[in-house]
Amino acid sequence: MKIGELAQVAQCTVETVRYYEKEGLLSEPARTPGNFRVYGPEHLERLRFIRNCRALDMSHGEIHTLLNLAVQPAEGCGAINAVFDQHIAHVEERIQELAQLKLQLNTLRQRCRTEQAVDACGILHGLAAMENGQKSERHTHLG
Amino acid sequence: MKIGELAQVAQCTVETVRYYEKEGLLSEPARTPGNFRVYGPEHLERLRFIRNCRALDMSHGEIHTLLNLAVQPAEGCGAINAVFDQHIAHVEERIQELAQLKLQLNTLRQRCRTEQAVDACGILHGLAAMENGQKSERHTHLG
């Protein structure tokens, strides 16, 4: 199959497929005499794997690691579980952060319930005055 | 005060300060004869405002809007509240997405409870087989 078909069945764009190839997530496929990429079922399988990981918000780094571990049967899947657990931890951490944020935002929102003059707007004053417990450092790739 | 001191009291790096200036979030300060930036209290106040907004994960666009609205006392603060409410909605939406993700991840994680051969690893098989309800499009700037 050519790149358009591959992209379609894998639910992504052709640009994304080419991008994955450049990143080393997908191996370079054979080419037709006219220089078109030709893919087999093994490429589709791998691309599906990658897209599923992305749908779970894993980073390319994490996916790389998983792909490498998958072809080392000797290793057992302990390392795979570790990657996975760490990713779950990332997601949980980000949820916590956002929940915290939401609290702060709601508190601030309370301060301006009515339409009034800008000078009196409680939100603006709150934003100016907030004593911000320093923005915690990102440990995760989740924005 | 010079840029280093400003950055320190505002809890960010000097590079970030210069970046905000280039982005138009901070106005260009005066310079010493030696071409060093010199800031006054008004710069600090504005930078604090910006950093507080960033701590709440607002985008530069949102912050720009707020800063503009803040200097238009004629307008009243209805628009400000609107920006704020929309941002709160962004945060809530992202929390929902991540919660959904976490469910999927935990389900998958169940499939490999023990250290075993890679070929049998339920996570890998799950990742390969997952029939992914297409990754929903981002409406927010929160990753």
Added chain:
DNA sequence: ACACAACCTAAAGCTACTATAGAGTCAATG
């Protein structure tokens, strides 16, 4: 006089793509 910290600009790097420009391939139609 010289070291050293802090400052300066400009440009590249980061993540995961998306978008654009300009050119080539191929099957079908007139």
Added chain:
DNA sequence: CATTGACTCTATAGTAGCTTTAGGTTGTGT
């Protein structure tokens, strides 16, 4: 057989919000 149109190719730039690097200048202390 020439042309149209869909598809493909490469290379490059843009997105957000910074961080990092390179290479040079200013100011301070000994």
